[in-house]
Amino acid sequence: MTAKIGVLVMSYGTPESMDGVEEYYTDIRHGNPPSPEQLKELKDRYEAIVGGVFPLRENTDRQVEALQETLNRGRSPEEPQYVCYQGLKHARPFIEDGVEAMAKDGIKHAVGVVLAPHYSVMSVGIYIKRAKKKAEECGIELEAVESYHLHPQLIEVLSRRVAVKLDAFEETGAVRGDVKVLFSAHSLPERILAMGDPYRDQLLETSQAIADKTGVKNWQFTWQSAGRTSEPWLGPDILDTMKELSEAQVKYVLSAPIGFVSDHLEVLYDLDIEAQALAADLDMRLMRIESLNSDPGYMDVLSDVVRKKAGELKVSRA
Template identity: 30%
Template sequence: MAAQNIGFRPKPPRASAVPPVADGCVVPAATAATCAGAPFATEPVAYEGILLLGFGGPEGQDDVIPFLRNVTNGRGIPDERLEEVAHHYRHFGGVSPINDQNRTLKAALEAELAARGLDLPIYWGNRNWMPYVSDALDAAVADGNRRLLALATSAYSSYSSCRQYREDLADAVEATGLGGEVEIDKVGQFFDHPGFVAPFAEGLADALATLRADGFGDDEIEVLFSTHSIPYADADRSGPPAGDGHEGFGPGGAYVAQHVAVAEAILQQLGTAQLETGIPWQLVFQSRSGPPQVPWLEPDINDAMAELPAAGRRAVVIVPLGFVSDHMEVLWDLDTEAMETAEELGLRAIRTPTPGVHPSYVAGLVDLVEERLAGTAPEDRPRATDLGPWYDVCRPGCCENKRLGFQPALAGAGR
């Protein structure tokens, strides 16, 4: 067994109970603007700091197995099986790029906040590696900041990309013993904010221009919008269930619906003909894990590419639509495995950039913060699809994970 990194600490345990709920409120540990559980916060809030929430990743070979133990916490997976996944990280020296990317994003957000005259310190914490969310919360309170707005580095609705971050917040409040002393709201899912969509549209336009300049016809190119696969059961329960004024989303839930809507919005930005009669495109999935008997969203990007030569395609543009930065799933599953597949099939392949610290993306995230500072009405919040703006307070039953059962969570109404 590899030695653990000096100073390693396991992630905090799962919360055993929801934090206190104020009189007349239904959302635990919330500000006055959200505690009653309305879908949108339309009152100004004087937040004192931002919690930047990340997934976390190892920063050396000795960190890889402890990190994967954190990711799979409670599932009883032996280290021998974890090592089968570890080779992705070991290929890159045991270092995930995600932590440095979040440090860079934090600095970019701080500069944008300062340029707008907003005095809001940012505290960064991760789900699965140090600094943990509890570390960020401790640091904020040590600085005297107790009314906080959480911003997760994840744009779409699902258990792992939204609900679990809300559970992380509840875990952190209990681990720090700060129940009843802090107020924490969360920025809603931002999949269709123009600042998130713009970098993808720009990257796709550049890639298509390159292929056309190299002599590829539009009927020889296919655009693959790629995102992380999740179990069908989790996808179907992503977003709020039918009821509570919502009709539900059907197969694939909000997770698939949001990705399809953003893909269409990107193509519309390139011109209406691009969407209606232009280059073929499809939503594909990657990074599947878990037992083979559990069905996950398909088609896998490699399987989808295998079908393209017979359809007359000679080139693909891979748009990493589900990812905010070039972390491990992008570097390994797209830049390594998918590119190898494309080469084997004789396909020219271009992978477009993720938002990273693109100026539009950074500015868009600060726009989202300002919406909550000002209590901007939902109809006045610019969004690129008809699905948005997404909820400031997650709805009852949103992104349920029946395998794990509901855990205490913040920033949501009811269970």
């Protein structure tokens, strides 16, 4: 009998329809519903990008399907079969739902992986904690991938995207070296720095590795999509950075949101609409690298880290 290994593919989640926006953000806000004004603003953002159809959910579904196919491609009869399950932080199926689905299918051994290459105790750490707690309750042995921010193939696929857009700038007549590359990721509260959290350092390491591979010298790291809370968040924000660059007579900017692996709202709205509008006001040319989504190279990265982590499981091959 072929052994089966469950793979819990975790991500932030998104509402399935416009009717689910309020419930989704109530969960994000720890049970506090958004005000009518906040709810309208949120719905307006979704309407602005895709007219009420949410590509993030579709992207995540495709990523889960593609990862399962990649994991089992060329599998020998002696190797375990991988079965992927989805677990979302703020929407159904929740992380706990994904683990329960594994248990119902008789899965006894599993690997958890988050669709985010960089670790923070406030992001990936929370996913893993929830998954392991539920797995223990269900009698499932679960090991989790914490980060993969310097995986050679991840650096390769991201570098390729940067190079393609730099070529596109040159085709418009820009000098390659004049293009400022802005690597970015979702901001987190500043207090993670005092905690010794590796999030910022891992992001800088990924940025440096891509810059080295592409020969980019003109780059810097910035933040985006900070939460609206009373405590300070990591900055500067990309919009503030763009204003500073404009004052320094920078005319060409390439946005490389390496902290995101899908076309999230923070990419499709915060960058493609909000940042682009500012770029127009500043008379600045702004391009963005393509998101990884279900790129085969990214699927190979996930497959590799999942397989390596599965090697730590006590799986019977009988």
